[in-house]
Amino acid sequence: MDGIQNIKGCIFNMDGVIVDTAKYHYQAWRRLANQFGFDFTREQHEELKGLSRMASLETILEWGGIYMPEAEKMHWADVKNNWYIGLISNMKPGEVLPGVLNFLQQVRATGRITALSSASQNARSVLKTTNLESCFDVILDGNQVKKQKPDPSCFLMAALEMGLSPAECLVFEDAPPGVEAALRGGFTVIGVGKQEDLVKAHLVIKGFENLNFNTMVAHIVERAVS
């Protein structure tokens, strides 16, 4: 955190940070579980935040006490993904979370670089349907990033493409494995969500509504020296 005054770029996770796609993942996974004869709650689904498609499926199968061989898992992961694609294809620009567009504009207006780093292989489609693609200088999705969080490679690869060191970037994350990944990579992390869920982040914000970039950076600096 030493160089926090020298922040030159911001890296955003996508699902749950700039768009609420979790509800669509939940609908699609739930449909699958129901097909297998069980159900799970929205609270349980919170545990899947940031996990890869396969890790999510394996967790859900465990909840249902279901065992299946790898090839069958691949098949059902594809089935779920097709349902999910159907749901996100109807997304609208209005589904971008409150304050996000304004915040991204502020970051760029101060001469900083913006990057999106998502574990989702569907990230580009979501960015397209919500008109967010042009808001990012660098975009990395689950097709390029193979290692699962808390491995830091998703953020390290983004920083590399931005031509910046981790110390020069802020990472915005809504899930504990993502916060851990950013910390392991040597980044300053802004948790987006509830303080109690993101205790390891350097600063936690509820969301981007009415958030001023410079004031936020000043808060982080204040915390670092106190």
Ligand code: BG6
């Ligand atoms: C992450 C989401 O961003 O991407 C997870 O938080 C999701 O819920 C993962 O499972 C993979 O997404 P996709 O779209 O490739 O299945």
